[in-house]
Amino acid sequence: xxxxxxxxxQMECRGTVKENISRAEALVRKAxxxxxxxxxxxxxxxxxxxxxxxxxxxxxxxxxVMDNEAVKRFLKVTEELKIVLPVSFFEREGNQAYNxxxxxxxxxxxxxxxxxxxxxxxxxQEKFYFTPGNTGFCVWDTTFGRIGAxxxxxxxxxxxxxxxxxxxxxxxxYPTAIGSEPIxxxxxxxxxxxxxxxxxxxxxMPVAAANRIGTERVLPSEENGNxxxxxxxxGHSFIADETGEIKTEAAFGEETIIxxxxxxxxxxxxxxxxxxxxxxxxxxxxxxxx
Amino acid sequence: xxxxxxxxxQMECRGTVKENISRAEALVRKAxxxxxxxxxxxxxxxxxxxxxxxxxxxxxxxxxVMDNEAVKRFLKVTEELKIVLPVSFFEREGNQAYNxxxxxxxxxxxxxxxxxxxxxxxxxQEKFYFTPGNTGFCVWDTTFGRIGAxxxxxxxxxxxxxxxxxxxxxxxxYPTAIGSEPIxxxxxxxxxxxxxxxxxxxxxMPVAAANRIGTERVLPSEENGNxxxxxxxxGHSFIADETGEIKTEAAFGEETIIxxxxxxxxxxxxxxxxxxxxxxxxxxxxxxxx
Numbered sequence: 375x376x377x378x379x380x381x382x383x384q385m386e387c388r389g390t391v392k393e394n395i396s397r398a399e400a401l402v403r404k405a406x407x408x409x410x411x412x413x414x415x416x417x418x419x420x421x422x423x424x425x426x427x428x429x430x431x432x433x434x435x436x437x438x439v440m441d442n443e444a445v446k447r448f449l450k451v452t453e454e455l456k457i458v459l460p461v462s463f464f465e466r467e468g469n470q471a472y473n474x475x476x477x478x479x480x481x482x483x484x485x486x487x488x489x490x491x492x493x494x495x496x497x498x499q500e501k502f503y504f505t506p507g508n509t510g511f512c513v514w515d516t517t518f519g520r521i522g523a524x525x526x527x528x529x530x531x532x533x534x535x536x537x538x539x540x541x542x543x544x545x546x547x548y549p550t551a552i553g554s555e556p557i558x559x560x561x562x563x564x565x566x567x568x569x570x571x572x573x574x575x576x577x578x579m580p581v582a583a584a585n586r587i588g589t590e591r592v593l594p595s596e597e598n599g600n601x602x603x604x605x606x607x608x609g610h611s612f613i614a615d616e617t618g619e620i621k622t623e624a625a626f627g628e629e630t631i632i633x634x635x636x637x638x639x640x641x642x643x644x645x646x647x648x649x650x651x652x653x654x655x656x657x658x659x660x661x662x663x664x
Numbered sequence: 665x666x667x668x669x670x671x672x673x674q675m676e677c678r679g680t681v682k683e684n685i686s687r688a689e690a691l692v693r694k695a696x697x698x699x700x701x702x703x704x705x706x707x708x709x710x711x712x713x714x715x716x717x718x719x720x721x722x723x724x725x726x727x728x729v730m731d732n733e734a735v736k737r738f739l740k741v742t743e744e745l746k747i748v749l750p751v752s753f754f755e756r757e758g759n760q761a762y763n764x765x766x767x768x769x770x771x772x773x774x775x776x777x778x779x780x781x782x783x784x785x786x787x788x789q790e791k792f793y794f795t796p797g798n799t800g801f802c803v804w805d806t807t808f809g810r811i812g813a814x815x816x817x818x819x820x821x822x823x824x825x826x827x828x829x830x831x832x833x834x835x836x837x838y839p840t841a842i843g844s845e846p847i848x849x850x851x852x853x854x855x856x857x858x859x860x861x862x863x864x865x866x867x868x869m870p871v872a873a874a875n876r877i878g879t880e881r882v883l884p885s886e887e888n889g890n891x892x893x894x895x896x897x898x899g900h901s902f903i904a905d906e907t908g909e910i911k912t913e914a915a916f917g918e919e920t921i922i923x924x925x926x927x928x929x930x931x932x933x934x935x936x937x938x939x940x941x942x943x944x945x946x947x948x949x950x951x952x953x954x
Binding site for chain 2: 490491492493494495506510511527530531532533535536537540541558562564565568569570571572573574575576617618619647649650653654655656657658659660661662663664
C-alpha cells in the first residue's frame with residue numbers, strides 16, 4: 375500500500391498579498407498537522423480575482439516564478455513541513471504573462487504548468503491577461519506520488535485529464551476560482567463537479583478541486599471602463615475517488631480544509647483490472663485533433 | 665425550440681430471438697405511444713448475453729445487417745411509428761464479425777456503427793466474438809436531431825463522446841449490457857453512470873443509456889470449456905441532461921421505460937454560451953493519440 379492524504383483548502387482571497395499568503399499558510403499548516411501530504415490551494419489565491427475587470431495596471435502583478443511572493447514563501451514552508459504544494463500564480467516571461475502553477479515538493483520547485491485553456495466570460499476576463507499556456511499538460515513525480523495538475527477552466531476539458539492520466543498521473547489536482555454568472559444567471563457548481571467526477575471515473579484516479587469563496591466587488595472607474603460588478607465564488611471544493619464518488623466536499627461559503635486518504639497502489643491495481651487503458655484505440659481518436 | 669422526447673427501454677433478454685424482438689417491440693410501441701421520438705434498446709437484446717461464454721457455434725448468430733431479424737422487424741415498426749431507433753445486433757461481414765448498431769429512422773437504415781472498444785473481462789468475453797470496429801465514431805441526422813451513438817464499453821472512453829460531440833452530435837446514446845463482476849466482486853453501477861454523466865457535463869449534451877436486467881446462467885459443457893457462471897445485469901438505465909444531472913433512472917431489476925424531454929435548440933445555445941468548444945486547443949491534444 376502507498377497511502378497518501380490529500381487536502382484541498384477552500385478560502386476567501388481578500389486584502390493584501392501578504393494577508394492572503396499568511397491565511398493560506400495557516401490553513402496549509404493545519405492540513406499538514408492533520409496528516410496531509412499533498413495540499414491544494416485555490417487559483418490565484420494571492421489576490422482578489424483581478425480578472426473580474428480589465429485594468430492594464432494589473433499586468434504589473436505578473437512576475438517570474440522565483441520573484442513571486444507565494445512561491446518564495448511556500449518553498450520554505452514545504453521544506454519545513456515535508457509536503458507537496460502546487461502554488462497558483464500570475465507568471466511573467468518576457469512580454470507575455472501566463473496563469474501558472476509552480477509545483478513545490480519539500481522545498482524544491484519541480485516545474486511549472488501554464489494554464490492551457492483560457493476562459494473569457496463576463497467578469498472572468500482572463501484572455502485580457504493570460505497567453506494560453508505553452509507547456510502542455512504535465513505530471514510530476516513527487517514525494518507522495520505522481521501528480522497531474524491543471525488549472526480551473528482546464529477542468530472542463532476531458533482531453534487535459536486524459537493526457538495527464540496517459541502520462542501516468544495517479545491523482546489529478548485543479549486549483550480553481552469559479553462562482554456566479556451574473557449574465558447567464560446560472561449556478562454551475564453541480565455541473566462543475568460532475569465534469570471532474572467524470573474525469574475521475576473515466577481515468578480511474580482521484581481528483582481534487584480547491585475553489586475560493588467570498589463575494590468580490592468591482593467599482594466603476596475610468597481605468598476599468600466604468601465596470602460595476604460582483605462575483606460570488608461558490609466553494610464546493612471536493613475530493614472524488616477513482617470511481618468519481620465525492621468522498622468529501624466543502625459547503626458554499628465555508629473557509630475550511632477537506633481531506634481524503636487514498637491507497638495509490640491499490641488504485642493503480644484497480645486501474646489495470648478495469649481494462650479501459652488496455653482497450654483504448656488511439657488510431658481512432660484523430661477526430662480529437664480537429 | 666426543438667423539443668424531442670428520448671426513451672430508454674430497460675428489459676430482460678431471455679428465451680428465443682422471436683420472443684425478445686416481440687417484447688422489445690411491445691416496449692417500443694409503448695414508448696412511442698407516450699410520445700418518444702428517439703427510443704433506445706439495450707445492447708444485443710435479441711438474445712441472452714451470449715458473450716458470457718465462448719462457443720464457436722455462437723458465431724452462427726452473426727448476420728449481415730439486412731438479414732438480421734431485429735433490423736428487419738424494426739424497419740417496419742419505425743416506419744409505422746415514425747421513430748428513430750438504433751438496433752444493436754451481431755453483424756457478419758465476410759470472415760469477420762462486429763458488435764454493431766443499425767440506426768433506423770422512420771423505416772430507413774441511416775447507417776451502421778461498429779463498436780470500437782471491445783472488452784474482455786471474466787464472462788464479458790467479447791474479444792472472442794467481435795473484431796474492434798472499423799467505422800470510427802459516427803453521428804446521424806435523424807428526424808429528431810443529430811444523434812451520436814456508441815455501444816456499451818465505448819461509454820467508458822471520453823474520446824468517443826468527445827469525437828461524436830465534435831461531429832455535431834446533439835444527444836449521445838449508449839445501448840448497454842453490464843452487470844455483476846463475479847471475480848472483481850464489485851458493483852460498478854454508480855461508477856458506470858458517473859463516467860457518462862461526465863460525458864454529458866463536459867460535452868454539454870444529454871446522454872441516454874439503456875441496460876438489460878435479469879440473471880443469466882451458463883452451465884458447463886464441453887463446448888464452453890466446462891464453464892459454470894452467472895451474470896446479473898444491473899439495469900440502472902438513465903437519461904442525463906446537458907449538465908450531467910440524471911433526469912430519470914430505472915431501478916435495478918425493473919423492466920421499464922424511462923423518458924425525458926429536451927429542447928435541443930436551447931441546449932445548443934447553452935453549449936455555445938459556455939465556451940468550452942471555443943476554448944479547445946487541439947494542437948495540445950497530441951498526447952491522446954499515444
